[in-house]
Amino acid sequence: MFCYQCEQRAKGTGCTVAGVCGKDENTAVLQDLLIHVAKGISMYSKKARELGARDEEIDQFVIEALFTTVTNVNFDPSRLAGLIRKGANLKDKAKKLYEDACIEAGKTPEPLKGPAEWTGEEELPKIIEQGKAITEEWRRLAEALGDDRSGLRDLILFGLKGAAAYVDHAQILGVKHEKVYADFHEVLDFLALSDPSMDVLLKTALSTGELNIRAMALLDKANTDAYGDPTPTPVRIASRAGKAILISGHDLKDLEELLKQTEGKGINVYTHGEMLPAHGYPELKKYKHLAGNYGSAWQNQRGEFEKFPGAILMTTNCIQKPKDSYKDRIFTTGLVAWPGAHHIADKDFTPVIEAALAREGFPEDEPEKTILVGFGRASLLGAQDKVLDLVKEGKIRHVFLIGGCDGARSGRNYYTELAKAVPDDCIILTLACGKYRFNKLDFGEIDGIPRLLDVGQCNDAFSAVQLAVSLAEKLGTDVNSLPLSLILSWYEQKAVAILLSLLHLGIKNIRLGPTLPAFISPQVLEVLVEKFGIMPIATPEEDLKSILGA
Numbered sequence: 123m124f125c126y127q128c129e130q131r132a133k134g135t136g137c138t139v140a141g142v143c144g145k146d147e148n149t150a151v152l153q154d155l156l157i158h159v160a161k162g163i164s165m166y167s168k169k170a171r172e173l174g175a176r177d178e179e180i181d182q183f184v185i186e187a188l189f190t191t192v193t194n195v196n197f198d199p200s201r202l203a204g205l206i207r208k209g210a211n212l213k214d215k216a217k218k219l220y221e222d223a224c225i226e227a228g229k230t231p232e233p234l235k236g237p238a239e240w241t242g243e244e245e246l247p248k249i250i251e252q253g254k255a256i257t258e259e260w261r262r263l264a265e266a267l268g269d270d271r272s273g274l275r276d277l278i279l280f281g282l283k284g285a286a287a288y289v290d291h292a293q294i295l296g297v298k299h300e301k302v303y304a305d306f307h308e309v310l311d312f313l314a315l316s317d318p319s320m321d322v323l324l325k326t327a328l329s330t331g332e333l334n335i336r337a338m339a340l341l342d343k344a345n346t347d348a349y350g351d352p353t354p355t356p357v358r359i360a361s362r363a364g365k366a367i368l369i370s371g372h373d374l375k376d377l378e379e380l381l382k383q384t385e386g387k388g389i390n391v392y393t394h395g396e397m398l399p400a401h402g403y404p405e406l407k408k409y410k411h412l413a414g415n416y417g418s419a420w421q422n423q424r425g426e427f428e429k430f431p432g433a434i435l436m437t438t439n440c441i442q443k444p445k446d447s448y449k450d451r452i453f454t455t456g457l458v459a460w461p462g463a464h465h466i467a468d469k470d471f472t473p474v475i476e477a478a479l480a481r482e483g484f485p486e487d488e489p490e491k492t493i494l495v496g497f498g499r500a501s502l503l504g505a506q507d508k509v510l511d512l513v514k515e516g517k518i519r520h521v522f523l524i525g526g527c528d529g530a531r532s533g534r535n536y537y538t539e540l541a542k543a544v545p546d547d548c549i550i551l552t553l554a555c556g557k558y559r560f561n562k563l564d565f566g567e568i569d570g571i572p573r574l575l576d577v578g579q580c581n582d583a584f585s586a587v588q589l590a591v592s593l594a595e596k597l598g599t600d601v602n603s604l605p606l607s608l609i610l611s612w613y614e615q616k617a618v619a620i621l622l623s624l625l626h627l628g629i630k631n632i633r634l635g636p637t638l639p640a641f642i643s644p645q646v647l648e649v650l651v652e653k654f655g656i657m658p659i660a661t662p663e664e665d666l667k668s669i670l671g672a
Contacts, residue, residue: 123138123141123150125137126639127193127280128143128613128614128615129531129613129639130143130613143193149197151253151256154260156187156190156202159206159213160188160209161236161237161311161313161314163216163310164306164307165234165236165238165311165314166216166234167180167216168307168311169223169234170220173223175223177219178298180215181298181306182293184286184303185303185306191283192283192287193615194614195457195459197459197460197461198461199246200246203246207242207249209242210241213240240252270645273643273646277327277618277622277639278309280619280641281331281618281621283618284614284619284620285333286306286337287438287581288340288341289302289303289341291373292340292341292344294344301336302340305333309329309330309333329626331621331624331626335587335626337619338620339584341581342585345374346500349374349403349404349405350403352399352402353404353500354497354501355496356493356494357401357414357494358413358415358490358491359416359491360488361392361414361488362484363483365388365389365482366389366481366483367380367389367390367432367435368427369391369434370395370396370436371437371456376469379471380474385409385411389475390411390483392414393415394434395420395423396420397415398415399498399578401495401496402495402496402578419555419556421530424443424445427452431481432451432481433453433477433478434452435453435454435455436452436458438456438458439458439614441454444463451481453465453466454466455467455469493562498578499588502577508571509571510593510597518568519547520545521548521606522548522549522551523550523606523608524537524551524552524556525553525556525577525610526612527612527613527617529613533635536662537560542560544666546566546573550573550575552575553577553578553585553586580616581616583620583623587623590604600628602629607631607633608633609635610633610635611634612635621634631654631655631657635658
């Protein structure tokens with residue numbers, strides 16, 4: 123195997139024996155094969171769309187296939203094989219869709235090559251062998267393309283995977299857009315090319331960032347239509363006495379279903395990781411047994427889950443290999459899976475509830491302690507006039523966006539030290555699980571505005587972008603002229619998608635860490651530095667001096 127799509131790749135270059143994330147070779151090659159299948163489906167779907175034909179089942183499957191291969195989602199070869207079998211059937215369906223559309227239009231179907239020619243197997247060992255062959259083919263093509271073009275190709279693919287995560291959450295809540303699906307098919311069809319040019323690769327990378335902006339906008343609409351606009355909300359980070367369920371991941375619909383099914387059963391529900399922002403949504407926080415947030419970011423889960431005295435539900439990516447001490451009380455749902463873990467496909471969370479009731483729960487209430495969340499798009503835009511006034515009065519000197527994906531690699535204490543060192547006349551926006559590096563610290567206020575504003579999940583980068591664009595318009599300037607600096611941490615593909623979105627918007631001087639992606643070659647990095655001013659983080663002291671000039 124070879125995998126370098128996350129920040130924790132082995133030796134800074136890539137995982138070749140087993141994934142640092144925990145996936146083995148079989149899982150890795152099956153994920154490669156699933157992407158290959160999605161390309162074949164999209165090749166036919168793109169042609170069919172040009173003739174006015176589309177299929178919703180096909181559209182949604184391609185999104186699910188991409189999201190399934192994001193880091194820390196699906197580690198189960200049997201479930202991956204099931205998706206590949208389904209993909210084989212849908213590729214045939216997409217081919218027929220295209221051929222029927224040609225007949226309708228009086229045209230001769232064009233024979234498609236590459237991934238469109240693939241045919242599936244039924245038995246798992248044979249599917250794995252197919253996966254190994256596809257992985258080898260992908261690596262041979264990478265060698266032929268060279269580091270620059272193959273790196274850009276992977277940058278596009280990883281960004282597309284990240285955007286798929288957001289579209290999947292939106293489509294689960296019933297919010298879809300034909301143009302978004304069409305663009306996914308377009309990019310996957312492009313990735314099936316064997317000899318793309320540097321110029322076209324760069325252009326496609328930025329268009330993938332544009333696609334991700336639309337994906338985040340879809341999810342913003344889905345979440346706010348379903349659960350209301352987030353409002354500033356104190357969240358308890360101390361346990362309450364009683365039975366308990368911990369829910370982790372990103373899927374708000376799963377949280378809603380769990381809250382409905384546990385209502386009146388004497389069970390407290392706690393959020394973990396990226397589920398923390400759920401407490402700001404009016405239609406979720408109305409449940410009185412949504413008791414608070416437990417623990418921190420995903421990479422600490424093995425220690426935190428072991429100590430949690432109840433059942434655990436994983437809803438999306440972020441799962442790590444469960445310890446034996448809690449393997450019998452951790453459950454997965456949706457696309458997330460781990461071999462041997464109980465998977466709930468029908469959203470009937472009765473097994474989770476029974477596991478919680480069978481355990482003692484927390485013995486007593488811990489002393490009250492809260493943190494503040496809920497500064498989503500509506501809250502940020504509602505406060506922008508006051509922020510502008512404070513900027514004009516010199517009370518707010520600068521705004522820092524410090525956030526992104528957290529991880530276990532050393533060097534991430536930079537973000538804690540940076541946040542602590544930000545001067546008292548500056549505001550910090552934060553989002554995604556990177557916030558756990560400093561979100562329990564007291565930063566105080568500036569004239570009633572908290573100095574630390576939790577914008578939400580990683581997809582809520584859309585909210586921060588909307589605020590920046592609106593502030594720039596009110597000041598009659600561009601975003602790059604605002605007293606605003608972006609210092610981002612990345613781990614997996616959703617962070618890549620957000621970075622591409624920021625580059626598409628022309629946002630410059632982004633600081634990225636704790637390390638730069640291995641798939642960005644020196645030449646490509648040189649282009650990004652020249653065109654966008656992107657740079658690696660240095661030390662908190664050096665970066666603050668560079669940004670503030672003091």
